[in-house]
Amino acid sequence: MESKPDFKTIMPDGLVPVTDIDLRALSEIYDERDVYLSVYMKSSSAAELDASRSFIASRFKAMDKSLPADDLRQPFRSTLSLVEESVASLPWKGERSRVIFACGPLSFLHVYRLGLEIEPLVVLDSSPFLLPLARLRDDYEDYGLLLLDSQEARLFTIRSRLLEEKIQSSIDLMNKHKKGGWSQMRFNRLRKGAIKSFLGEVMEDLLRLEGLQDMRGLVIAGPGEAKIEIMEMLPPQIKEKVLGLMDASMGTSLADLVEMGDRLALEKERAYGRERAAELRSAVLRGQLYASGADKVRDALQQGRVKALLLLDGFVIPGWICESCQHFQEGSQPESCPRCNGRTSRVNLLEELYELAQRTGAEVEFVEEDDFLRSLGGVGAILRY
Numbered sequence: 513m514e515s516k517p518d519f520k521t522i523m524p525d526g527l528v529p530v531t532d533i534d535l536r537a538l539s540e541i542y543d544e545r546d547v548y549l550s551v552y553m554k555s556s557s558a559a560e561l562d563a564s565r566s567f568i569a570s571r572f573k574a575m576d577k578s579l580p581a582d583d584l585r586q587p588f589r590s591t592l593s594l595v596e597e598s599v600a601s602l603p604w605k606g607e608r609s610r611v612i613f614a615c616g617p618l619s620f621l622h623v624y625r626l627g628l629e630i631e632p633l634v635v636l637d638s639s640p641f642l643l644p645l646a647r648l649r650d651d652y653e654d655y656g657l658l659l660l661d662s663q664e665a666r667l668f669t670i671r672s673r674l675l676e677e678k679i680q681s682s683i684d685l686m687n688k689h690k691k692g693g694w695s696q697m698r699f700n701r702l703r704k705g706a707i708k709s710f711l712g713e714v715m716e717d718l719l720r721l722e723g724l725q726d727m728r729g730l731v732i733a734g735p736g737e738a739k740i741e742i743m744e745m746l747p748p749q750i751k752e753k754v755l756g757l758m759d760a761s762m763g764t765s766l767a768d769l770v771e772m773g774d775r776l777a778l779e780k781e782r783a784y785g786r787e788r789a790a791e792l793r794s795a796v797l798r799g800q801l802y803a804s805g806a807d808k809v810r811d812a813l814q815q816g817r818v819k820a821l822l823l824l825d826g827f828v829i830p831g832w833i834c835e836s837c838q839h840f841q842e843g844s845q846p847e848s849c850p851r852c853n854g855r856t857s858r859v860n861l862l863e864e865l866y867e868l869a870q871r872t873g874a875e876v877e878f879v880e881e882d883d884f885l886r887s888l889g890g891v892g893a894i895l896r897y
Protein backbone atom coordinates (compact mmCIF):
# COMPACT_ATOMS: atom_id res chain seq x y z
CA MET A 513 0.00 0.00 0.00
CA GLU A 514 2.94 2.31 0.51
CA SER A 515 3.75 4.95 -2.01
CA LYS A 516 7.50 5.29 -2.19
CA PRO A 517 9.21 8.50 -3.24
CA ASP A 518 10.74 8.63 -6.73
CA PHE A 519 13.45 11.10 -5.82
CA LYS A 520 15.19 9.97 -2.69
CA THR A 521 17.69 12.73 -2.18
CA ILE A 522 17.05 16.36 -2.99
CA MET A 523 19.50 18.88 -1.56
CA PRO A 524 19.71 21.95 -3.79
CA ASP A 525 23.02 23.81 -3.53
CA GLY A 526 21.38 27.23 -3.27
CA LEU A 527 18.43 28.87 -1.53
CA VAL A 528 15.18 27.55 -2.96
CA PRO A 529 12.05 29.49 -3.93
CA VAL A 530 9.02 27.64 -2.47
CA THR A 531 7.58 27.50 -5.96
CA ASP A 532 10.46 25.18 -6.94
CA ILE A 533 9.53 22.57 -4.32
CA ASP A 534 7.43 19.79 -5.80
CA LEU A 535 4.60 19.72 -3.24
CA ARG A 536 2.54 17.51 -5.47
CA ALA A 537 5.20 14.78 -5.56
CA LEU A 538 5.67 15.12 -1.80
CA SER A 539 1.92 14.78 -1.23
CA GLU A 540 1.96 11.39 -3.00
CA ILE A 541 4.39 9.87 -0.50
CA TYR A 542 3.20 7.85 2.45
CA ASP A 543 3.98 4.75 4.47
CA GLU A 544 1.90 2.49 6.65
CA ARG A 545 4.05 3.39 9.61
CA ASP A 546 5.09 6.71 11.12
CA VAL A 547 8.49 6.84 9.50
CA TYR A 548 8.57 10.27 7.85
CA LEU A 549 10.24 13.01 9.84
CA SER A 550 9.49 16.64 8.97
CA VAL A 551 11.63 19.39 10.48
CA TYR A 552 10.91 23.11 10.12
CA MET A 553 13.62 25.22 11.68
CA LYS A 554 14.86 28.80 11.86
CA SER A 555 18.42 29.21 10.65
CA SER A 556 19.19 32.85 9.93
CA SER A 557 22.24 33.08 12.19
CA ALA A 558 24.58 30.88 14.21
CA ALA A 559 22.75 31.89 17.43
CA GLU A 560 19.33 31.10 15.97
CA LEU A 561 20.69 27.81 14.68
CA ASP A 562 21.84 26.90 18.20
CA ALA A 563 18.38 27.61 19.60
CA SER A 564 16.79 25.54 16.81
CA ARG A 565 19.14 22.65 17.45
CA SER A 566 18.32 22.44 21.13
CA PHE A 567 14.59 22.66 20.39
CA ILE A 568 14.90 19.88 17.83
CA ALA A 569 17.05 17.73 20.13
CA SER A 570 14.40 17.92 22.86
CA ARG A 571 11.66 17.02 20.40
CA PHE A 572 13.71 14.05 19.14
CA LYS A 573 14.23 12.85 22.69
CA ALA A 574 10.52 13.07 23.50
CA MET A 575 9.61 11.26 20.28
CA ASP A 576 12.14 8.51 20.87
CA LYS A 577 10.61 7.86 24.30
CA SER A 578 7.04 7.91 23.07
CA LEU A 579 7.55 5.48 20.19
CA PRO A 580 5.63 2.35 21.08
CA ALA A 581 7.81 -0.47 19.92
CA ASP A 582 11.32 -1.35 18.87
CA ASP A 583 10.16 -1.81 15.30
CA LEU A 584 9.57 1.95 15.12
CA ARG A 585 12.44 3.05 17.32
CA GLN A 586 15.14 1.59 15.11
CA PRO A 587 13.86 3.26 11.91
CA PHE A 588 13.47 6.52 13.85
CA ARG A 589 17.07 6.40 15.03
CA SER A 590 18.33 5.73 11.52
CA THR A 591 16.32 8.78 10.38
CA LEU A 592 17.95 10.89 13.08
CA SER A 593 21.44 10.02 11.92
CA LEU A 594 20.39 10.75 8.35
CA VAL A 595 19.30 14.33 9.22
CA GLU A 596 22.06 15.08 11.73
CA GLU A 597 24.32 16.91 9.33
CA SER A 598 21.53 18.88 7.66
CA VAL A 599 20.26 20.13 11.01
CA ALA A 600 23.73 21.12 12.22
CA SER A 601 25.31 22.73 9.18
CA LEU A 602 25.92 26.48 9.23
CA PRO A 603 23.50 28.91 7.58
CA TRP A 604 24.16 30.09 4.05
CA LYS A 605 24.09 33.72 2.99
CA GLY A 606 20.49 34.95 2.99
CA GLU A 607 19.15 31.76 4.58
CA ARG A 608 16.36 32.27 7.09
CA SER A 609 14.94 28.81 7.55
CA ARG A 610 15.36 25.17 6.65
CA VAL A 611 12.84 22.47 5.85
CA ILE A 612 13.90 18.84 6.09
CA PHE A 613 11.94 15.70 5.16
CA ALA A 614 13.57 12.39 5.92
CA CYS A 615 13.05 8.66 6.28
CA GLY A 616 16.07 6.63 7.36
CA PRO A 617 14.96 3.15 6.23
CA LEU A 618 14.32 4.46 2.69
CA SER A 619 17.42 6.71 2.61
CA PHE A 620 14.99 9.49 1.76
CA LEU A 621 16.28 13.01 2.46
CA HIS A 622 15.08 16.38 1.20
CA VAL A 623 16.71 19.54 2.53
CA TYR A 624 15.41 22.93 1.44
CA ARG A 625 17.01 26.15 2.60
CA LEU A 626 14.71 29.14 2.27
CA GLY A 627 15.00 32.90 2.43
CA LEU A 628 11.63 32.99 4.22
CA GLU A 629 10.61 32.98 7.89
CA ILE A 630 8.89 29.90 9.28
CA GLU A 631 7.71 28.68 12.67
CA PRO A 632 9.70 25.78 14.13
CA LEU A 633 8.03 22.39 14.04
CA VAL A 634 9.06 18.75 14.27
CA VAL A 635 6.60 16.06 13.19
CA LEU A 636 6.85 12.30 12.81
CA ASP A 637 4.06 10.95 10.63
CA SER A 638 3.20 8.46 7.91
CA SER A 639 3.93 11.13 5.27
CA PRO A 640 5.87 14.40 4.99
CA PHE A 641 4.00 17.17 6.84
CA LEU A 642 3.38 19.84 4.22
CA LEU A 643 0.93 22.35 5.69
CA PRO A 644 3.46 25.05 6.74
CA LEU A 645 5.16 24.82 3.35
CA ALA A 646 1.81 24.96 1.57
CA ARG A 647 0.95 28.10 3.54
CA LEU A 648 4.21 29.74 2.43
CA ARG A 649 3.55 28.66 -1.13
CA ASP A 650 0.21 30.44 -1.01
CA ASP A 651 1.80 33.66 0.26
CA TYR A 652 4.95 33.66 -1.83
CA GLU A 653 4.10 33.09 -5.44
CA ASP A 654 6.64 34.43 -7.91
CA TYR A 655 6.13 37.88 -9.37
CA GLY A 656 7.87 40.33 -11.66
CA LEU A 657 8.99 43.83 -10.73
CA LEU A 658 9.69 46.58 -13.22
CA LEU A 659 11.54 49.66 -11.93
CA LEU A 660 11.63 52.50 -14.40
CA ASP A 661 11.74 56.17 -15.19
CA SER A 662 11.76 57.78 -18.61
CA GLN A 663 15.31 56.76 -19.45
CA GLU A 664 16.18 53.71 -17.45
CA ALA A 665 14.45 50.41 -16.75
CA ARG A 666 15.30 47.35 -14.68
CA LEU A 667 13.24 44.20 -14.78
CA PHE A 668 13.39 41.68 -11.94
CA THR A 669 11.72 38.50 -10.84
CA ILE A 670 11.16 37.97 -7.12
CA ARG A 671 10.77 34.40 -6.00
CA SER A 672 10.36 33.78 -2.25
CA ARG A 673 12.27 36.99 -1.49
CA LEU A 674 15.07 35.99 -3.87
CA LEU A 675 15.54 38.74 -6.38
CA GLU A 676 16.98 38.15 -9.82
CA GLU A 677 17.66 40.89 -12.33
CA LYS A 678 16.52 39.89 -15.80
CA ILE A 679 17.03 42.89 -18.05
CA GLN A 680 18.45 46.36 -17.71
CA SER A 681 18.06 49.02 -20.37
CA SER A 682 18.51 52.74 -20.74
CA ILE A 683 18.71 55.60 -23.20
CA ASP A 684 20.77 58.73 -22.93
CA LEU A 685 18.27 61.46 -23.69
CA MET A 686 20.60 64.40 -23.26
CA ASN A 687 23.51 63.32 -25.44
CA LYS A 688 21.38 61.74 -28.10
CA HIS A 689 19.18 64.69 -28.80
CA LYS A 690 20.50 67.94 -27.47
CA LYS A 691 22.67 68.83 -30.38
CA GLY A 692 22.83 71.50 -33.05
CA GLY A 693 21.08 74.28 -31.20
CA TRP A 694 17.53 73.04 -31.59
CA SER A 695 14.71 75.13 -30.33
CA GLN A 696 13.32 74.11 -26.97
CA MET A 697 10.07 73.06 -28.63
CA ARG A 698 11.78 70.85 -31.15
CA PHE A 699 13.93 69.37 -28.40
CA ASN A 700 10.87 68.60 -26.28
CA ARG A 701 9.14 66.94 -29.19
CA LEU A 702 12.14 64.78 -29.97
CA ARG A 703 12.57 63.95 -26.30
CA LYS A 704 8.97 62.81 -26.02
CA GLY A 705 9.36 60.64 -29.10
CA ALA A 706 12.54 59.11 -27.72
CA ILE A 707 10.86 58.32 -24.38
CA LYS A 708 7.93 56.73 -26.14
CA SER A 709 10.15 54.49 -28.23
CA PHE A 710 12.19 53.62 -25.14
CA LEU A 711 9.03 52.60 -23.25
CA GLY A 712 8.06 50.58 -26.31
CA GLU A 713 11.32 48.66 -26.01
CA VAL A 714 10.78 48.09 -22.29
CA MET A 715 7.36 46.70 -23.12
CA GLU A 716 8.93 44.29 -25.62
CA ASP A 717 11.22 43.09 -22.83
CA LEU A 718 8.19 42.54 -20.61
CA LEU A 719 6.48 40.48 -23.30
CA ARG A 720 9.57 38.32 -23.47
CA LEU A 721 9.83 37.81 -19.70
CA GLU A 722 9.64 34.08 -19.30
CA GLY A 723 6.84 32.67 -17.17
CA LEU A 724 5.09 35.99 -16.45
CA GLN A 725 1.73 34.43 -17.30
CA ASP A 726 2.23 31.81 -14.57
CA MET A 727 3.39 34.31 -11.97
CA ARG A 728 1.15 36.10 -9.49
CA GLY A 729 1.71 39.25 -11.48
CA LEU A 730 3.81 42.33 -12.05
CA VAL A 731 4.63 45.30 -9.83
CA ILE A 732 5.53 48.52 -11.64
CA ALA A 733 7.69 50.90 -9.65
CA GLY A 734 9.45 54.16 -10.28
CA PRO A 735 9.70 57.84 -9.36
CA GLY A 736 7.54 59.58 -11.96
CA GLU A 737 5.10 59.37 -14.84
CA ALA A 738 6.85 56.63 -16.81
CA LYS A 739 5.13 53.85 -14.84
CA ILE A 740 1.71 55.28 -15.68
CA GLU A 741 2.66 55.80 -19.33
CA ILE A 742 3.84 52.24 -19.76
CA MET A 743 0.78 50.94 -17.93
CA GLU A 744 -1.37 52.61 -20.59
CA MET A 745 0.67 51.03 -23.39
CA LEU A 746 0.42 47.47 -22.09
CA PRO A 747 -1.56 44.85 -24.03
CA PRO A 748 -4.55 43.48 -22.05
CA GLN A 749 -2.97 40.12 -21.17
CA ILE A 750 -0.16 41.93 -19.32
CA LYS A 751 -2.26 44.79 -17.99
CA GLU A 752 -4.45 42.34 -16.10
CA LYS A 753 -1.35 40.89 -14.44
CA VAL A 754 -0.35 44.25 -12.91
CA LEU A 755 -0.57 43.99 -9.13
CA GLY A 756 -0.11 47.70 -8.58
CA LEU A 757 2.01 50.79 -9.10
CA MET A 758 4.54 51.80 -6.52
CA ASP A 759 6.48 55.05 -5.96
CA ALA A 760 10.18 54.36 -5.61
CA SER A 761 13.36 56.17 -6.62
CA MET A 762 15.68 54.55 -9.15
CA GLY A 763 18.26 54.26 -6.37
CA THR A 764 16.04 52.18 -4.06
CA SER A 765 18.04 49.33 -2.55
CA LEU A 766 17.22 45.85 -3.77
CA ALA A 767 16.27 44.78 -0.23
CA ASP A 768 13.76 47.65 -0.01
CA LEU A 769 12.34 46.78 -3.42
CA VAL A 770 11.70 43.22 -2.26
CA GLU A 771 10.14 44.50 0.97
CA MET A 772 7.79 46.92 -0.83
CA GLY A 773 6.97 44.49 -3.63
CA ASP A 774 6.19 41.67 -1.21
CA ARG A 775 3.81 43.89 0.74
CA LEU A 776 1.87 44.70 -2.41
CA ALA A 777 1.86 41.08 -3.63
CA LEU A 778 0.74 39.84 -0.23
CA GLU A 779 -2.12 42.36 -0.10
CA LYS A 780 -3.27 41.03 -3.47
CA GLU A 781 -3.09 37.46 -2.19
CA ARG A 782 -5.16 38.33 0.89
CA ALA A 783 -7.71 40.12 -1.28
CA TYR A 784 -7.90 37.07 -3.55
CA GLY A 785 -8.49 34.84 -0.51
CA ARG A 786 -11.32 37.13 0.62
CA GLU A 787 -12.85 37.01 -2.87
CA ARG A 788 -12.76 33.23 -2.82
CA ALA A 789 -14.37 33.23 0.64
CA ALA A 790 -17.12 35.54 -0.65
CA GLU A 791 -17.65 33.22 -3.61
CA LEU A 792 -18.05 30.29 -1.25
CA ARG A 793 -20.49 32.24 0.91
CA SER A 794 -22.69 33.08 -2.07
CA ALA A 795 -22.61 29.43 -3.21
CA VAL A 796 -23.78 28.41 0.26
CA LEU A 797 -26.54 31.04 0.21
CA ARG A 798 -27.74 29.82 -3.19
CA GLY A 799 -27.52 26.31 -1.85
CA GLN A 800 -25.51 24.94 -4.75
CA LEU A 801 -22.03 23.96 -5.91
CA TYR A 802 -20.38 23.90 -2.55
CA ALA A 803 -19.28 21.40 0.06
CA SER A 804 -18.62 22.08 3.71
CA GLY A 805 -17.37 20.00 6.59
CA ALA A 806 -14.27 17.85 6.33
CA ASP A 807 -15.99 14.61 5.31
CA LYS A 808 -18.13 16.10 2.53
CA VAL A 809 -15.20 18.09 1.21
CA ARG A 810 -13.09 14.92 1.22
CA ASP A 811 -15.73 13.11 -0.87
CA ALA A 812 -15.96 15.98 -3.34
CA LEU A 813 -12.16 16.03 -3.70
CA GLN A 814 -12.08 12.30 -4.33
CA GLN A 815 -14.73 12.72 -7.03
CA GLY A 816 -12.66 15.44 -8.69
CA ARG A 817 -15.47 17.97 -8.29
CA VAL A 818 -13.57 20.64 -6.37
CA LYS A 819 -12.65 23.85 -8.15
CA ALA A 820 -11.17 25.53 -5.08
CA LEU A 821 -10.51 24.23 -1.60
CA LEU A 822 -10.63 26.88 1.11
CA LEU A 823 -8.79 26.25 4.36
CA LEU A 824 -8.93 28.53 7.37
CA ASP A 825 -5.38 29.48 8.19
CA GLY A 826 -4.03 27.95 11.40
CA PHE A 827 -7.19 25.96 12.07
CA VAL A 828 -7.19 22.42 13.44
CA ILE A 829 -9.86 19.86 12.51
CA PRO A 830 -9.36 16.83 14.74
CA GLY A 831 -9.77 13.54 12.94
CA TRP A 832 -8.09 10.26 12.17
CA ILE A 833 -6.51 8.48 9.24
CA CYS A 834 -6.18 4.78 8.52
CA GLU A 835 -2.49 4.03 8.05
CA SER A 836 -3.32 1.13 5.79
CA CYS A 837 -6.03 2.29 3.34
CA GLN A 838 -5.48 6.03 3.92
CA HIS A 839 -9.16 6.68 4.57
CA PHE A 840 -9.59 9.69 6.84
CA GLN A 841 -12.51 11.32 8.56
CA GLU A 842 -13.57 13.79 11.19
CA GLY A 843 -14.17 12.80 14.79
CA SER A 844 -12.62 10.63 17.46
CA GLN A 845 -10.18 7.91 16.52
CA PRO A 846 -11.58 4.37 16.38
CA GLU A 847 -9.61 1.33 17.62
CA SER A 848 -9.14 0.19 14.04
CA CYS A 849 -10.31 1.26 10.60
CA PRO A 850 -13.95 0.23 10.01
CA ARG A 851 -13.15 -0.33 6.33
CA CYS A 852 -10.02 -2.45 6.42
CA ASN A 853 -9.29 -3.05 10.09
CA GLY A 854 -5.98 -1.21 9.69
CA ARG A 855 -4.22 0.86 12.32
CA THR A 856 -5.39 4.43 12.77
CA SER A 857 -3.70 7.59 13.96
CA ARG A 858 -4.87 11.04 14.94
CA VAL A 859 -4.35 13.86 12.46
CA ASN A 860 -5.28 17.44 11.68
CA LEU A 861 -7.60 16.95 8.71
CA LEU A 862 -6.46 20.23 7.21
CA GLU A 863 -3.19 18.47 6.29
CA GLU A 864 -4.96 15.45 4.77
CA LEU A 865 -7.39 17.61 2.80
CA TYR A 866 -4.50 19.70 1.52
CA GLU A 867 -2.59 16.62 0.36
CA LEU A 868 -5.68 15.19 -1.30
CA ALA A 869 -6.25 18.48 -3.12
CA GLN A 870 -2.66 18.40 -4.34
CA ARG A 871 -3.03 14.86 -5.61
CA THR A 872 -6.29 15.63 -7.39
CA GLY A 873 -5.18 18.96 -8.84
CA ALA A 874 -7.66 21.22 -7.03
CA GLU A 875 -6.74 24.84 -6.33
CA VAL A 876 -6.03 25.48 -2.65
CA GLU A 877 -6.57 28.81 -0.97
CA PHE A 878 -5.62 29.60 2.62
CA VAL A 879 -7.96 32.19 4.04
CA GLU A 880 -6.97 34.50 6.86
CA GLU A 881 -9.45 34.98 9.68
CA ASP A 882 -12.98 34.58 8.27
CA ASP A 883 -16.02 34.11 10.51
CA PHE A 884 -18.11 32.43 7.86
CA LEU A 885 -15.47 29.82 6.98
CA ARG A 886 -14.99 29.25 10.69
CA SER A 887 -18.73 28.67 11.10
CA LEU A 888 -18.50 26.03 8.34
CA GLY A 889 -15.89 24.19 10.40
CA GLY A 890 -12.73 25.68 8.95
CA VAL A 891 -13.01 24.12 5.52
CA GLY A 892 -15.18 24.57 2.47
CA ALA A 893 -15.04 23.86 -1.24
CA ILE A 894 -16.36 25.59 -4.33
CA LEU A 895 -17.43 22.85 -6.72
CA ARG A 896 -17.18 22.57 -10.50
CA TYR A 897 -20.40 20.62 -10.76
Ligand SMILES: [Zn+2]
Nearest residue numbers: 834837849852
Ligand atom coordinates in the same frame (compact mmCIF):
# COMPACT_ATOMS: atom_id res chain seq x y z
ZN1 LIG B 1 -8.43 1.35 6.41
